[in-house]
Amino acid sequence: MPEKGFVHLHTHSEYSLLDGACKLESLIKKAKELKMPALALTDHGAMYGAIEFYSLAQKYNLKPIIGCEVYLSPRRRFDKVAQIDTSPFHLTLLAKDNPGYKNLIKLVTLGYLEGFYYKPRIDKELLREYHQGLIALSGCGKGEIPVLILNNEFKKAREVAAEFSSLFGKDNFYLELQDQNLPEQVKINQHLQKIAKELSLPLVATNDVHYLNKEDANSQDVLLCIQTQSTLAQKNRLKFGSSEFYFKTYQEMERLFKEVPEALSSTLKIAESCNLKIDLDKIYLPDYQPPSDYDLNSYLKRLSEQGLERRYPHSAFHTPHSALRTPHSASRIPHPAFRTPHSAFRIPHSALRTPHSALRIPHSALFPLLSPLKFQSPAEG
Numbered sequence: 001m002p003e004k005g006f007v008h009l010h011t012h013s014e015y016s017l018l019d020g021a022c023k024l025e026s027l028i029k030k031a032k033e034l035k036m037p038a039l040a041l042t043d044h045g046a047m048y049g050a051i052e053f054y055s056l057a058q059k060y061n062l063k064p065i066i067g068c069e070v071y072l073s074p075r076r077r078f079d080k081v082a083q084i085d086t087s088p089f090h091l092t093l094l095a096k097d098n099p100g101y102k103n104l105i106k107l108v109t110l111g112y113l114e115g116f117y118y119k120p121r122i123d124k125e126l127l128r129e130y131h132q133g134l135i136a137l138s139g140c141g142k143g144e145i146p147v148l149i150l151n152n153e154f155k156k157a158r159e160v161a162a163e164f165s166s167l168f169g170k171d172n173f174y175l176e177l178q179d180q181n182l183p184e185q186v187k188i189n190q191h192l193q194k195i196a197k198e199l200s201l202p203l204v205a206t207n208d209v210h211y212l213n214k215e216d217a218n219s220q221d222v223l224l225c226i227q228t229q230s231t232l233a234q235k236n237r238l239k240f241g242s243s244e245f246y247f248k249t250y251q252e253m254e255r256l257f258k259e260v261p262e263a264l265s266s267t268l269k270i271a272e273s274c275n276l277k278i279d280l281d282k283i284y285l286p287d288y289q290p291p292s293d294y295d296l297n298s299y300l301k302r303l304s305e306q307g308l309e310r311r312y313p314h315s316a317f318h319t320p321h322s323a324l325r326t327p328h329s330a331s332r333i334p335h336p337a338f339r340t341p342h343s344a345f346r347i348p349h350s351a352l353r354t355p356h357s358a359l360r361i362p363h364s365a366l367f368p369l370l371s372p373l374k375f376q377s378p379a380e381g
């Protein structure tokens with residue numbers, strides 16, 4: 001491991017929707033240009049860019065680290081009460097290996113399926129179950145520990161740090177230092193370093209990259225306005241607080257963290273311990289078996305018709321001339337559309353639920369099409 005250097009382990013791309021202004025390829029090119037040995041992608045609550053990022057990193061011969069900045073519900077993920085459960089904490093997760101990648105996928109999926117409340121949220125119960133193969137960094141100013149520090153709950157902050165450390169394992173949990181010239185970060189960083197000393201926990205520096213260059217901060221601000229439905233002129237709107245959330249060089253990071261060089265070398269250590277290999281030539285789709293009286297097409301047709309009747313009980317679609325009832329029905333989506341590993345994942349669920357679409361087919365109805373493909377999980381592959 002080189003002694004000096006820096007790897008960005010907390011990076012948002014355009015897949016942090018309306019909150020990240022970096023294109024994946026430009027992120028990777030920037031890391032290469034700055035001679036960084038690796039780069040992590042940690043979009044907010046989702047992994048939409050993971051495969052594209054992984055492939056591009058391979059193309060440019062850069063080590064990719066797949067991660068996610070997850071939302072952690074303050075109580076259980078099933079608790080969804082206004083005022084109490086509206087502000088989830090942030091936590092940075094990185095996949096070390098294939099089981100870690102699988103666990104990350106599981107966590108993100110359950111965040112949407114079970115914990116969704118304004119944001120896809122997981123909880124500590126899920127982390128206890130699916131933490132193997134993951135490295136956790138304590139997060140930005142919205143992490144649980146920084147929030148407690150800002151609320152002067154120092155004892156609780158230490159307890160939570162100890163809890164995360166025992167949950168992920170001592171080598172897999174880092175207290176995350178950030179310095180984007182925000183006044184509250186002085187207090188947060190001071191106390192994080194104190195906790196690190198008291199509990200012998202490692203520190204790591206990140207820059208929570210949201211845009212590539214300093215001058216892109218304005219574009220990021222516009223994105224944020226679109227997300228929060230506000231205007232640039234509005235005074236009391238959500239803002240970043242500085243224009244320092246860009247892809248900094250090692251020298252810039254070194255200047256910020258000269259008092260804590262171990263926080264910089266930790267990034268290299270973490271990058272070395274992350275060695276995920278994804279086989280992009282394999283197809284990872286479920287093998288769906290229709291009920292015994294059906295073949296794949298006839299079962300899809302049945303599900304489509306049932307769905308149509310449920311959603312449009314008085315619709316003209318039910319006439320014998322309906323497009324969906326002919327053998328060449330719209331529901332007969334040709335197999336090739338689902339044959340490539342990427343395309344199936346790229347079709348947003350919502351596209352199948354467009355209010356006026358003839359393709360309002362229940363999601364499950366599409367599964368029969370996937371049947372000829374054998375499911376194989378990355379860990380097994």
Ligand SMILES: [Zn+2]
Pocket residue numbers: 069090139140141142
């Ligand atoms: Zn954050």
Ligand SMILES: [Zn+2]
Pocket residue numbers: 010012069140208209
């Ligand atoms: Zn972030």
